[in-house]
Amino acid sequence: MRISLYFLLGLVFGVVLLQSQVVSWYRIYEMFRFEAFHMYGVIGSAVIVGVLGLQLMKRSQMRDADGEPIALADKAPSIPRYLVGGIIFGLGWGLVGACPGPIFALLGAGYSTLLLVLIGALGGTLLYGVLRDRLPH
Amino acid sequence: MTTLDQLWPWYVAGPLIAMVMLSLVYLGKSFGLSQNLQTMCSLGGAARWSDYFKIERSSRWWNLVFAFGILAGATLASEFIGLPTVIDLSPSTASSLAGAGISPGDGLMPEELFGRKSWQSPLTMLLLLGGGLLIGFGARYAGGCTSGHAIMGLSNLQWPSLVAVIGFFIGGLIVTHLVLPSLLPIISDAAL
Structure with a gap:
């Protein structure tokens, strides 16, 4: 039963991603040229609502659907990992204008060429897995 | 009158995305898609090459289902709601694209x-x-x-x-x- 909720939430997210055009290569290009507010508005308002929502959930000591306290793990502290990994990700994001969520969305919207991006991303993940012990974290 | 097939404004899209994220937190999960890449590699047998892919797959199914939902949602949107026929780009973005031989269709x-x-x-x-x-x-x-x-x-x-x-x-x-x-x-x- 629970599994259908994840599907439903994905469905909502997929519709929003498409109708707000944040999956569009053009919108990403426009964002990195600082020529439109749209993308900043989407991410910014999501974060503002997100911060308020999470704070409210934590401060009210709300419990999750299973009755467990809401505990989100802190990200492990590191600079090189997030900065270098982030820059590499950004190079790809700028180039193909898609990140993991939108890859699925664009495939669903009928862009078969995103299969190449997905295959590339799986290759990159594999490469990371193999090289992981040799990278600064 | 705004209809569903127009570009959804940022102040609608952003809060909706936040609601999806908060719903996942309420369900005891966290919001993120790239974990699926690791899971998919693991399903493909990548554990042969790195311990990074030796994961508890049963804890990852929800995220693959979520990703599949995104795919289905996008199909739904493009088939039944319809996309704005013209991407309304800022004039300077459009002219730089034209200069590079890209014509927004x-x-x-x-x-x-x-x-x-x-x-x-x-x-x-x-x-x-x-x-x-x-x-x-x-x-x-x-x-x-x-x-x-x-x-x-x-x-x-x-x-x-x-x-x-x-x-x-x-x-x-x-x-x-x-x-x-x-x-x-x-x-x-x-x-x-």
């Missing part, structure tokens, strides 16, 4: 890069594979993507996520301003 993505014809252009295919490689490697190295860091991490006031988002932007700015201006004309020529 009636789709979300430039045909020159993502159209079916790209399957016949080794150069474009290589570009899409290479871009994907950077996305996959970078997202797993940084431990998250736009969803996991920019939305989930920043919402949870995680400074590492801010570092990652700054990295995303450094990378994106380098490509957009230093690489694409010379790369796009080559790609659009190849698409002719």
Whole structure:
């Protein structure tokens, strides 16, 4: 039963991603040229609502659907990992204008060429897995 | 009168995305998609090459289902709601694209890069594979993507996520301003 909720939430997210055009290569290009507010508005308002929502959930000591306290793990502290990994990700994001969520969305919207991006991303993940012990974290 | 097939404004889209994220937190999960890449590699047998892929798969199914939901939602949107026929870009963005030989048509993505014809252009295919490689490697190295860091991490006031988002932007700015201006004309020529 629970599994259908994840599907439903994905469905909502997929519709929003498409109708707000944040999956569009053009919108990403426009964002990195600082020529439109749209993308900043989407991410910014999501974060503002997100911060308020999470704070409210934590401060009210709300419990999750299973009755467990809401505990989100802190990200492990590191600079090189997030900065270098982030820059590499950004190079790809700028180039193909898609990140993991939108890859699925664009495939669903009928862009078969995103299969190449997905295959590339799986290759990159594999490469990371193999090289992981040799990278600064 | 705004209808569903018009561009959804940022103040509708952003809060809806936040609600999806908060719902996942309520269900005891966290919001992020790039974990699926690791799971998919693991399903493909990548544990042979690295312990990174020795994971408890049963804890990951929900996220693959979520990703499949995204795919289905996008199909639903494009088939039944319909997309705005014209991407309304800022004039300066549009003119820089025109200069690079990219002509925004009636789709979300430039045909020159993502159209079916790209399957016949080794150069474009290589570009899409290479871009994907950077996305996959970078997202797993940084431990998250736009969803996991920019939305989930920043919402949870995680400074590492801010570092990652700054990295995303450094990378994106380098490509957009230093690489694409010379790369796009080559790609659009190849698409002719």
